[in-house]
Amino acid sequence: MGMAAESQFHVLAVDDSIIDRKLIERLLKTSSYQVTTVDSGSKALEFLGLHEDDTTNPSTPTPCVPPNNHQEVEVNLVITDYCMPGMTGYDLLKKIKESSSLRDIPVVIMSSENVPSRISRCLEEGAEEFFLKPVRLSDLNKLKPHMMKTKSKDQLQKQEKQEEKSVFQSPKHQQQENKEHQQQQQQQQQSGNNKRKAIEEGLSPERTRRRYNGITTVV
Amino acid sequence: MDVVQLQRQLVDYRASLYHEAFLDEQFTQLQELQDENNPDFVVEVVSLFFEDSERLLNELTKALEQQSIDFKRLDAHVHQLKGSSSSIGAQRVQKVCIAFRNDCEEQNVEGCLKCLQQVKHEYSLVKTKLETMFKLEQQILAAGGSVPM
Numbered sequence: 001m002g003m004a005a006e007s008q009f010h011v012l013a014v015d016d017s018i019i020d021r022k023l024i025e026r027l028l029k030t031s032s033y034q035v036t037t038v039d040s041g042s043k044a045l046e047f048l049g050l051h052e053d054d055t056t057n058p059s060t061p062t063p064c065v066p067p068n069n070h071q072e073v074e075v076n077l078v079i080t081d082y083c084m085p086g087m088t089g090y091d092l093l094k095k096i097k098e099s100s101s102l103r104d105i106p107v108v109i110m111s112s113e114n115v116p117s118r119i120s121r122c123l124e125e126g127a128e129e130f131f132l133k134p135v136r137l138s139d140l141n142k143l144k145p146h147m148m149k150t151k152s153k154d155q156l157q158k159q160e161k162q163e164e165k166s167v168f169q170s171p172k173h174q175q176q177e178n179k180e181h182q183q184q185q186q187q188q189q190q191s192g193n194n195k196r197k198a199i200e201e202g203l204s205p206e207r208t209r210r211r212y213n214g215i216t217t218v219v
Numbered sequence: 220m221d222v223v224q225l226q227r228q229l230v231d232y233r234a235s236l237y238h239e240a241f242l243d244e245q246f247t248q249l250q251e252l253q254d255e256n257n258p259d260f261v262v263e264v265v266s267l268f269f270e271d272s273e274r275l276l277n278e279l280t281k282a283l284e285q286q287s288i289d290f291k292r293l294d295a296h297v298h299q300l301k302g303s304s305s306s307i308g309a310q311r312v313q314k315v316c317i318a319f320r321n322d323c324e325e326q327n328v329e330g331c332l333k334c335l336q337q338v339k340h341e342y343s344l345v346k347t348k349l350e351t352m353f354k355l356e357q358q359i360l361a362a363g364g365s366v367p368m
Contacts, residue, residue: 019267019303026252026260083298112302134245134306137252 009147010034010073014044014080014092015110024079024110024135031140036073041080041087041095048075050099075105076147081133082111082118090122097126106146110135222364229355230367236352241345246308250368265349268307272342275300279335283328293331294323300338311341 011033013024021037028035038044078096082089089109096102109122112133119130128146131139220228236242253260275296282293301316315338322330356366 017271017299017302017306019264019271019306022264022267023249023252023306026257030252085295112298112305133302134248134308136248 008032008034009076009144010036011143011147012044012047012075012078013037014039014041014078014084014089016040016081016084020081020110020133027135027137027140028079030137031143033143036075041084041089041092044078044080044092045095047073048078048096048102048105050095050102076150077106077108077143079108079110079131079143082109082122083113090118090125093122093125093127104150106143106150108143108146220358222359222362225355225359225362226364226367229352229359232352232355236348240310241348243308243310245305249307262353264307265353268303268309269346271303272300272312275303276335276339276342279338283331283335288326288328288331290323290326294320297323309342309345312338312345315341 011028013021013028013035015021015024015037016039018039021039025035025037036047038047078092080089080092087095089111093107093109096105096107103126106128107126108129108131109127110131110133111118114132122130129139129142233242237246249261249264278296279293279300282289282296297316297319301313301320304310304312304316315334319331319334319338322334359366
């Protein structure tokens with residue numbers, strides 16, 4: 001696989017609902033991401049190359065692939081439903097963050113239920129974002145910055161392992177990002193759904209305190 | 220009927236579905252995800268919804284026929300139905316599911332039975348409405364017109 005700087009981001013989407021998998025796939029593809037969907041946490045871990053009984057790998061020296069990591073495909077972000085039978089999205093998040101080979105992959109949680117304690121638990125465990133379902137295109141605009149971080153990190157690691165590789169980010173890419181941020185702001189203003197707005201406003205890291213103001217619990 | 224009349228009929232019909240809360244904003248979101256590269260997206264998602272809902276309604280019926288009702292299992296199914304109806308914008312179905320979950324939590328058998336009846340009713344209504352809408356769209360396309368957004 002070529003390592004062009006503009007290669008697509010690959011998102012792994014996890015949801016036990018076939019309807020929601022179809023939806024998230026379309027949303028992600030519309031946002032120009034490569035998508036793989038699986039219907040369970042254990043399948044997600046399998047895809048990521050982690051076996052369920054692996055937790056933290058014993059300290060390995062420099063960046064080298066741990067013996068049981070069969071991850072062939074690079075995953076730049078995992079987006080997962082919270083409520084799933086067997087392994088919940090939270091369990092999956094934990095397993096990813098506990099794995100030395102996977103912990104840098106950003107994880108986003110989705111849920112149809114607005115439960116503040118659930119949201120904070122996930123964010124504390126390392127989730128980058130928490131989206132209320134149904135997820136919208138405007139929510140996905142928040143994903144790119146998280147993926148950009150990993151992408152450059154992965155590329156640096158690969159550089160160390162291989163011979164020469166030139167890593168660059170095209171200026172056009174950055175311009176696009178700025179444009180998307182502007183569009184996202186406009187969309188947020190137009191959104192008539194107050195609940196969604198409250199969540200959106202609350203999720204930036206600086207505003208931890210204000211996160212749960214104005215949110216009414218929906219059953 | 221000519222294309223323009225059909226198109227007008229469709230627009231009015233859609234408006235009525237929103238007006239009567241059969242559909243909500245989320246359905247519009249689905250339509251916006253459809254394009255020339257994915258021309259059947261809405262029909263595909265809605266078909267999945269029909270299949271999945273029918274499966275869930277069967278499960279709910281069976282669960283409520285048991286001698287000793289497993290309310291947790293019941294709730295799990297309703298939760299799924301609530302989620303999928305919300306995902307496609309089937310607002311009235313979703314609303315009944317919310318009430319249904321309350322009855323499950325309270326282990327109120329009578330309430331659950333009533334809700335099951337209601338949700339079946341709302342589901343069959345929205346199914347008919349959506350199928351009618353899709354048929355209108357097909358008619359427009361067959362007559363050489365384009366489906367209005």
